[in-house]
Every structure is written in structure tokens, then in C-alpha cells.
Amino acid sequence: xxxxxxxxxxxxxxxxxxxxxxxxxxxxxxxxxxxxxxxxxxxxxxxxxxxxxxxxxxxxxxxxxxxxxxxxxxxxxxxxxxxxxxxxxxxxxxxxxxxxxxxxxxxxxxxxxxxxxxxxxxxxxxxxxxxxxxxxxxxxxxxxxxxxxxxxxxxxxxxxxxxxxxxxxxxxxxxxxxxxxxxxxxxxxxxxxxx
Amino acid sequence: xxxxxxxxxxxxxxxxxxxxxxxxxxxxxxxxxxxxxxxxxxxxxxxxxxxxxxxxxxxxxxxxxxxxxxxxxxxxxxxxxxxxxxxxxxxxxxxxxxxxxxxxxxxxxxxxxxxxxxxxxxxxxxxxxxxxxxxxxxxxxxxxxxxxxxxxxxxxxxxxxxxxxxxxxxxxxxxxxxxxxxxxxxxxxxxxxxxxxxxxxxxxxxxxxxxxxxxxxxxxxxxxxxxxxxxxxxxxxxxxxxxxxxxxxxxxxxxxxxxxxxx
Numbered sequence: 001x002x003x004x005x006x007x008x009x010x011x012x013x014x015x016x017x018x019x020x021x022x023x024x025x026x027x028x029x030x031x032x033x034x035x036x037x038x039x040x041x042x043x044x045x046x047x048x049x050x051x052x053x054x055x056x057x058x059x060x061x062x063x064x065x066x067x068x069x070x071x072x073x074x075x076x077x078x079x080x081x082x083x084x085x086x087x088x089x090x091x092x093x094x095x096x097x098x099x100x101x102x103x104x105x106x107x108x109x110x111x112x113x114x115x116x117x118x119x120x121x122x123x124x125x126x127x128x129x130x131x132x133x134x135x136x137x138x139x140x141x142x143x144x145x146x147x148x149x150x151x152x153x154x155x156x157x158x159x160x161x162x163x164x165x166x167x168x169x170x171x172x173x174x175x176x177x178x179x180x181x182x183x184x185x186x187x188x189x190x191x192x193x194x195x
Numbered sequence: 196x197x198x199x200x201x202x203x204x205x206x207x208x209x210x211x212x213x214x215x216x217x218x219x220x221x222x223x224x225x226x227x228x229x230x231x232x233x234x235x236x237x238x239x240x241x242x243x244x245x246x247x248x249x250x251x252x253x254x255x256x257x258x259x260x261x262x263x264x265x266x267x268x269x270x271x272x273x274x275x276x277x278x279x280x281x282x283x284x285x286x287x288x289x290x291x292x293x294x295x296x297x298x299x300x301x302x303x304x305x306x307x308x309x310x311x312x313x314x315x316x317x318x319x320x321x322x323x324x325x326x327x328x329x330x331x332x333x334x335x336x337x338x339x340x341x342x343x344x345x346x347x348x349x350x351x352x353x354x355x356x357x358x359x360x361x362x363x364x365x366x367x368x369x370x371x372x373x374x375x376x377x378x379x380x381x382x383x384x385x386x387x388x389x390x391x392x393x394x395x396x397x398x399x400x401x402x403x404x405x406x407x408x409x410x411x412x413x414x415x416x417x418x419x420x421x422x423x424x425x426x427x428x429x430x431x432x433x434x435x436x437x438x439x440x441x442x443x444x445x446x447x448x449x450x451x452x453x454x455x456x457x458x
Contacts, residue, residue: 037220076221077214088202104202112198127200131207138212150216154205165223 012075019067027060034076038083044156045087046094047102055090059083084155103156111153114181115188125193133191137184144168148176 010018010029018026038059042052059082072078087104094100138146144166151162159177163170 037224074210074214074217076217077210080217081210081213085206088206092199092202108198108202112201115201116197125200127203128207130200130204134204135207135209135212138208143215146212147216147219150208150212154208154213155216165219 016067016071016075019064020071027064030060030063030079031056034079037076038079041080041083041155042087044103045084045091047100047105051090051094052087055086056083059086062086080155103158107153107156110177111181114178115185130188130193133187133193134184137180137187141180141183145176145180148173149180152177 010033012033015026015029015033018029035056038056039052042055042059043049046052046055059079062082063079066082070078091100091102091104095105138149141149147166148162151157151165152159157165159170159173163173166173
């Protein structure tokens with residue numbers, strides 16, 4: 001689906017209602033309103049326009065099948081989660097065959113480099129367990145830091161974009177992310193993830 | 196822990212945190228969009244302002260120029276001349292039975308090229324009528340003279356101490372004859388009163404206009420300007436009360452940006 005420069009005038013609630021009424025224009029309206037942002041989420045993970053577009057369209061299909069019965073409180077959050085999940089799955093699939101170049105690779109590498117330090121021995125940890133630790137950590141930090149972390153390591157956004165979002169400078173964002181990664185490492189060490 | 200575990204772990208980030216981020220992102224988009232809209236509106240407003248102001252300024256400038264070009268526009272806006280315009284030969288009421296038979300002093304003779312609705316070339320005599328106890332009645336003009344033709348002849352005269360002395364010579368002479376109905380008379384006083392100012396407006400052809408202009412330039416070249424120098428215009432008509440009119444000359448160029456006075 002081509003990226004459209006028009007914008008939908010409908011609210012998220014109205015679009016959800018269209019899904020509930022099985023009105024196929026709901027997808028068009030979703031794309032008009034959120035298409036660009038959803039494409040970017042996929043693109044940050046995959047680094048390929050065609051794949052990102054496919055991923056977005058697959059996500060629309062999933063959304064169409066999920067609503068109803070679902071009625072998401074945050075339609076944008078729901079959409080971004082669906083698209084990201086699609087993108088991550090595609091990312092894993094491609095990554096298994098060969099390394100791909102995308103923002104997500106850089107971001108995960110950045111996180112991994114700090115957390116998986118050479119002078120420690122890693123213990124085994126499940127993704128879900130690590131997710132809980134990250135969640136707990138994010139609850140402790142300031143909103144601004146939380147937004148920076150999520151922007152960087154969930155949505156794989158660029159430092160510049162995050163700086164613009166939190167109304168800060170790129171260097172400040174970079175330093176704050178560094179600090180958070182180190183704090184998270186200390187927490188992980190405390191939890192015995194590193195032996 | 197490997198990269199895949201790390202990638203998967205991010206999937207477990209709380210949905211509320213994700214929503215919080217998405218909302219922040221939407222707000223930023225809204226702000227950017229608003230900023231863009233505001234700038235667009237400002238731009239549109241600026242364009243509209245320019246589009247409105249330019250014609251207004253143009254109109255104002257044209258009007259200002261028009262004031263300079265058109266004496267009384269032709270009839271209405273000259274200082275001291277009110278809007279009493281009559282075509283010669285037009286009937287109007289009068290309380291007198293006497294005809295003025297005397298000189299009148301023309302204060303300004305304006306030759307002008309009027310561009311616009313009243314396009315054409317005109318020569319306008321502004322005159323003070325000094326003679327009292329006489330009345331001018333426009334309806335009487337048609338009764339005066341041989342026909343309804345007002346003959347006007349000009350001569351430019353150089354004078355020294357006394358403008359009316361014989362020490363003068365004619366530079367050129369041009370006769371302008373036209374029908375009374377084409378000439379117009381403006382009286383700044385009530386019709387029938389002799390005291391005050393009058394304006395006589397004659398339309399002239401382009402050739403005459405050019406000739407008068409060149410002769411005016413010529414007289415300027417011949418150093419006719421100065422304290423004692425002057426140009427005498429003789430307005431001689433077949434109407435007896437317009438004769439031997441002294442005048443100085445004000446020349447308006449065609450674009451009205453240049454005024455030359457020889458006195």
C-alpha cells in the first residue's frame with residue numbers, strides 16, 4: 001500500500017467503530033491516519049521499504065481479524081505493537097539467514113554490548129524474565145528517561161528523533177541512554193544474571 | 196543472554212509505557228503539524244496582505260497623481276474652484292441683463308494630458324474676474340458673437356518691466372477654435388455672480404498639445420523665465436468679454452510628474 005499524504009479526519013474511536021461494523025474503509029482510514037508511523041516502526045526493524053510495507057499491510061490484516069472482539073484502549077499503541085511484532089518476526093526470519101542492516105540491529109547491539117560485558121560470565125535468563133526486570137527498571141526512572149529508552153530499544157528510533165521527541169539535545173540523549181544501560185547492567189548483576 | 200533474548204525481552208515492555216510513548220509521539224506530530232499549519236496560515240495571510248495592499252497603494256498613488264494631473268479633475272479639485280461646471284451655452288438662471296465687457300485676468304493656464312476616462316488634451320484657463328458690478332450669464336454666451344463658435348488664439352509674449360508694454364514679441368500663434376458645447380466653464384461662485392474665479396476648459400488635439408509643449412520648452416530655452424520675464428497668453432475670442440488675458444503658464448507633462456512654471 002502506497003504511503004498516502006492525506007490524513008484521516010476520524011478519531012481513533014470512530015475508526016475502531018468502523019472495524020466493529022466490518023466497514024472495510026476502516027483499513028484505509030487507519031492507513032491515512034497512522035500509516036506513516038507504522039511504516040517507520042517496521043522500517044526501523046527491517047531497513048527495507050518493500051518489506052516494511054508488506055509488514056504494515058500484514059498488520060492491518062491482523063488488526064482487521066482482531067477487532068472485534070478486541071476494543072483496544074489505545075488504538076495507536078495497539079497498532080504499533082502489532083506492526084512491531086510483525087516486523088520483529090520478519091527480522092528474526094531474515095536475521096537467521098543473513099545479517100541485515102537496520103536501526104533495530106544497531107540498537108540491540110548497543111544494548112547487548114553494555115549488558116553482555118566480556119568480564120562477566122552470563123547466566124541463563126529467559127526473555128520474559130529479562131522483560132520483567134526491564135519493566136521494573138523503567139518504572140523507577142523518570143518519564144523522560146523512560147521515553148528515551150522505549151524510543152531507542154523498542155521502536156529503534158534514531159538519537160536525533162528521540163532528542164526531538166523529549167525536547168533535548170542528541171548528546172544529552174546519548175549520555176542518558178548510556179547511563180541507563182549501565183544502571184540496567186548493575187540491576188542485572190544484582191539479580192544474578194551475570195555471575 | 197544473547198541478542199535474540201534481548202530483542203524478545205523488549206517485547207515484554209509494559210503496554211502502558213508503549214502507549215505513553217505513542218501518545219507523546221502523536222503530540223509531537225500534532226505540534227509539528229500545528230506549527231506547519233500556523234506557518235502556512237502566516238504565509239497565506241502575508242500573501243493576502245500583499246495582494247490587498249499593493250492595489251490599495253497603487254490606487255492611492257494614482258489618485259494622488261490624478262490630483263496633480265487634473266486641475267479640478269477636471270472640474271472639482273483645484274484650490275478655490277468649486278464644482279460649478281457648466282457647458283458654455285448651457286442655460287442657467289440669471290438676474291442680470293448686462294453683459295460683461297472687460298478683461299479678465301487668467302491666473303493659471305494649464306495644459307494637461309488627462310489619461311483615463313476623460314482621456315485627451317486640455318487647456319484650462321483659471322481666471323480671476325476682477326470686474327465687479329457685472330454678471331456673467333452662461334446662457335448669454337450663445338447670444339454673443341457670430342455663432343456658437345468660441346475662437347481662441349494664443350500668443351506668447353515676452354515682457355520686461357511692464358507686462359503690458361509693447362516690448363514684446365510673439366513666439367508663435369496658435370488658433371484653437373471649437374464649438375461652445377465642447378468647451379466648458381467653471382465658476383466657483385454662484386451662477387450669475389461675476390466676482391471670483393472661473394475656469395475655462397478647452398479640449399485640444401494632440402498636435403496642438405505637442406506644438407504648445409515645444410513652444411513652451413523653446414521659450415524656456417530662450418531664457419524667458421526670470422523676475423521680469425514672463426509669458427503672456429492672449430486669449431482672444433469672438434466673445435467680447437474675453438480678450439487680452441494675461442497669464443502665466445503652468446505646464447503639466449503627460450505623466451504629470453513634471454511641472455514647469457514660467458513666470
